Amino acid sequence: MSDIIQLLPDHVANQIAAGEVVQRPASVVKELLENAIDADATDIKLLIKEAGKLLIQVIDNGKGMSQTDARLSFERHATSKIKKAEDLFNLHTKGFRGEALASIAAIAHIALKTKQEHTDLGTSIKIEGSTIVSQESISTTTGTSIAVKNLFYNIPARRNFLKSNTIETRHIVNEFQRVALAHPTISFSFYHNENEIYNLASSNLRQRIVAILGKKTNEKLVPISEVTDVVEINGFVTKPEFAKKKRGEQFFFVNNRFIKNAYLNHAVTSAFEKLLSGGYYPTYFLFLTVPTKSIDINIHPTKTEIKFDDEKTLYAILRSTIKHSLGQYNVAPVLDFERSASFDTPYEFKDKKTITPRVQVDSNFNPFKSEEKGTLKYPYKKENTSQWESLYTGLNTDSFEVESKKINNTLFSEVSSNSKTYQIHNKYIVSSIKSGIVYINQNLAHQRILYEEFLENITVKEAMSQQLLFPLEISFNKSDIELIKNIKEDLENIGFLFDSILDDTIIVKGMPVTIVESQITIIIEQLLEDIKNDIPDTSFSQLDIMSKSLAKSLAIKTGSKLDLKEQEELVNKLFSCKQPDLSPFGKTTFVTINIDEIDKKFNN
Numbered sequence: 001m002s003d004i005i006q007l008l009p010d011h012v013a014n015q016i017a018a019g020e021v022v023q024r025p026a027s028v029v030k031e032l033l034e035n036a037i038d039a040d041a042t043d044i045k046l047l048i049k050e051a052g053k054l055l056i057q058v059i060d061n062g063k064g065m066s067q068t069d070a071r072l073s074f075e076r077h078a079t080s081k082i083k084k085a086e087d088l089f090n091l092h093t094k095g096f097r098g099e100a101l102a103s104i105a106a107i108a109h110i111a112l113k114t115k116q117e118h119t120d121l122g123t124s125i126k127i128e129g130s131t132i133v134s135q136e137s138i139s140t141t142t143g144t145s146i147a148v149k150n151l152f153y154n155i156p157a158r159r160n161f162l163k164s165n166t167i168e169t170r171h172i173v174n175e176f177q178r179v180a181l182a183h184p185t186i187s188f189s190f191y192h193n194e195n196e197i198y199n200l201a202s203s204n205l206r207q208r209i210v211a212i213l214g215k216k217t218n219e220k221l222v223p224i225s226e227v228t229d230v231v232e233i234n235g236f237v238t239k240p241e242f243a244k245k246k247r248g249e250q251f252f253f254v255n256n257r258f259i260k261n262a263y264l265n266h267a268v269t270s271a272f273e274k275l276l277s278g279g280y281y282p283t284y285f286l287f288l289t290v291p292t293k294s295i296d297i298n299i300h301p302t303k304t305e306i307k308f309d310d311e312k313t314l315y316a317i318l319r320s321t322i323k324h325s326l327g328q329y330n331v332a333p334v335l336d337f338e339r340s341a342s343f344d345t346p347y348e349f350k351d352k353k354t355i356t357p358r359v360q361v362d363s364n365f366n367p368f369k370s371e372e373k374g375t376l377k378y379p380y381k382k383e384n385t386s387q388w389e390s391l392y393t394g395l396n397t398d399s400f401e402v403e404s405k406k407i408n409n410t411l412f413s414e415v416s417s418n419s420k421t422y423q424i425h426n427k428y429i430v431s432s433i434k435s436g437i438v439y440i441n442q443n444l445a446h447q448r449i450l451y452e453e454f455l456e457n458i459t460v461k462e463a464m465s466q467q468l469l470f471p472l473e474i475s476f477n478k479s480d481i482e483l484i485k486n487i488k489e490d491l492e493n494i495g496f497l498f499d500s501i502l503d504d505t506i507i508v509k510g511m512p513v514t515i516v517e518s519q520i521t522i523i524i525e526q527l528l529e530d531i532k533n534d535i536p537d538t539s540f541s542q543l544d545i546m547s548k549s550l551a552k553s554l555a556i557k558t559g560s561k562l563d564l565k566e567q568e569e570l571v572n573k574l575f576s577c578k579q580p581d582l583s584p585f586g587k588t589t590f591v592t593i594n595i596d597e598i599d600k601k602f603n604n
């Protein structure tokens, strides 16, 4: 038998490796920014075009590379950062695998320019799909510039797999923010299609947080600081009253590397217990420094998980440190004195005046409570649904529709011929129908109604809006502003009117008639969060997510009393929906009980 095993050529091996290292433009951004930091740069520029699909360029003023190193850097397993296996347990750099540049070079066009400080000439190298197409000496400034063009040009399947520019940009912004937060003393700038997204001067952590998340953040921050034998903790949490209905702004860095860790996140959240109402999350920026030996950093390059030797102790220290700081800053009702002595980190309570605890957070706070009573509004006409019906095609609801139309039509005629409705437990609307009784869940039914209305409004663009007497200023962080810009048109179709969208603020001058002014911030925040979490694939599903999010936020809640007219309106509106039997999230909106079933109960 002849031998059949062959060693793969380097460029093929690199392309395979690239599949793991580079999932999207943001992965390239992360690798390049980290290389610049490892090169001790103090100023780093990121330029992208078309969400990184066309160009990702990172320019640094770091130590640069020699001519030989410049060429070697694109070889697989070529790294200056470790020399022997033991170095792995004492890592002080972001990179160490020597894989990133080789992988990126296998799937893109690369132009590298680099120069070391004490040399006159630098090196320029161009690579296309692992092949060096040119190399020359050039005069350039000290540092390195790497431009990555046409990512995945030779892997169409991957290229097609990329999401919309909005989503890919968001991933890039996330990576940029993480790196920029971890290195406040380095100045960073970030341009997208030549528009400046960030320009961050060298600063301290607080200033950097404010520069990234908006100036209003400053007053919200509570500093956290603790040194123990096992971990040093620094950073900030936000005061509980500024907690958000979204999880987005939660940052853990371990030894200056961004990580995600559900267990430690729980430690932080639990330190806030009783200070936050359900569904609200604290914002935090926490830097943990641990001995390099106590963590296993040998993780997959694209992963953000990390393994600690002693997670339980970390959990306890983190939780009590945050509780303590919240107490000191007068925002927590109780101080946590039950710290384990084994942490060996006594607080200097004796030097501090006792503070009378003051609770500033109403745990029963419900932003929807007061305004929504009896404000069932149906401002929209339900004619010409035909244009948007086509939106449902291909959504696999065919079987539903046939089914629900049957129920719908018969039920509708039955309901409308019977006038009386009742509300029970401020939760269900009950009405008698020819065949028996129908119970309608008011919240879920209203979600369905609003969902179809929003979807229709976005699509046929005929929403009604109400002008605000005084334009409303709402601040957001820059990446949220980017997202708002991207969905601005859809928001306008729903009925929002914007005076202007600035760097970290939007000025709203009108809003859909269904929204009460005091809810507006929370509704937009929720909307952005839903869009981020759902990662829509197509523009249709983005509209769908927006409609769902708004419907969920605005629907009459369980517990709201409805007068007779509102009840009837709800019933009538529900049964003129296209798909009345399910909420936009697939929950049953009404149940019927047949007269036969009732009869049966009496016949035993």
Ligand code: ADP
Pocket (backbone or CB within 6 Å): 031, 035, 036, 039, 060, 062, 063, 064, 065, 073, 074, 078, 079, 080, 081, 094, 095, 096, 097, 098, 099, 100, 101, 102, 143, 144
């Ligand atoms: P790693 O970062 O894991 O070492 P990379 O493939 O990212 O692997 O980079 C390979 C090598 O190229 C690095 O070890 C470093 O020596 C060099 N290098 C990469 N980017 C830069 C840069 N911006 N400035 C100086 N040297 C760099």
Ligand code: MG
Pocket (backbone or CB within 6 Å): 031, 034, 035, 094, 095, 096, 098, 100, 101
């Ligand atoms: Mg690297």
